[in-house]
Amino acid sequence: MPLVKSEMTGVESAWGLWEINETEQELAFFAMESCPDDIVAPSKRREYLAGRALVKTLVEKVGAEYTGIRKDEQGKPYLKDQKHEISLSHSSPYVAAQIHVGTPVGIDIEQPKEKLLRVAPRILSNTEEKDAGDNIVKHCVYWCAKEAMYKIYGKRGLHFNNQLNVDPFELKKSGTLTGYIRTDGMPAVVALGYLVKEDYVLVYTKPAP
Secondary structure, rough: EEEEEEEEEEEEEEEEEEOOOOOHHHHHEEEHOOEEEEEEOOOHHHHHHHHHHHHHHHHHHHHOOOEOOOOOOOOOOOOOOOOOOOEEEEEEEEEEEEEEEOOOOOOOEOOOOOHHHHHHHOOOOOHHHHHHHOHHHHHHHHHHHHHHHHHOOOOOOOOOOOEEOHHHOOOOOOEEEEEEEEEOOOOOEEEEEEEEEOOOOEEOOOOOO
């Protein structure tokens, strides 16, 4: 069971990372469910099951009972029969997930790629783009942070460049970020943590324990 990392961030709050290297049958055993027939691609089927297996692991880690995942009308995943909030992210061969007892959470994992430089004008504010420069890893941290905040908000329609923003930061192997979700009224301030590894960047929200 390749749970790469898990971290408790409170009494009923945690996040985890899973590297997929099992067969579909093995993942179905860990998840205690099968993959829907309408998911055809083998890699997507394993992704689906690994995500369920990871969430199940986190649910049990915080002392709750896992009874399955559903999606709301916006496509946001939630736990069946539980009050805990969850978030999921996939970037093959990794799956990341986060859980919190009472506050919406967001987690995102991506691989630093050249395409991030091409889409930067649509994703980053002028300040963020200037801060990131031509550093692909830093672009990836900004991208993941915005994706994580988008998942917290839980509704479609936010503009990444002017409604989801992150203060400039010094890039390290791990650190904290301050983000803002700007909708009507005062912006919501979001605390974020990030990790930079050789083959991925991961950003997760840091809600109060």
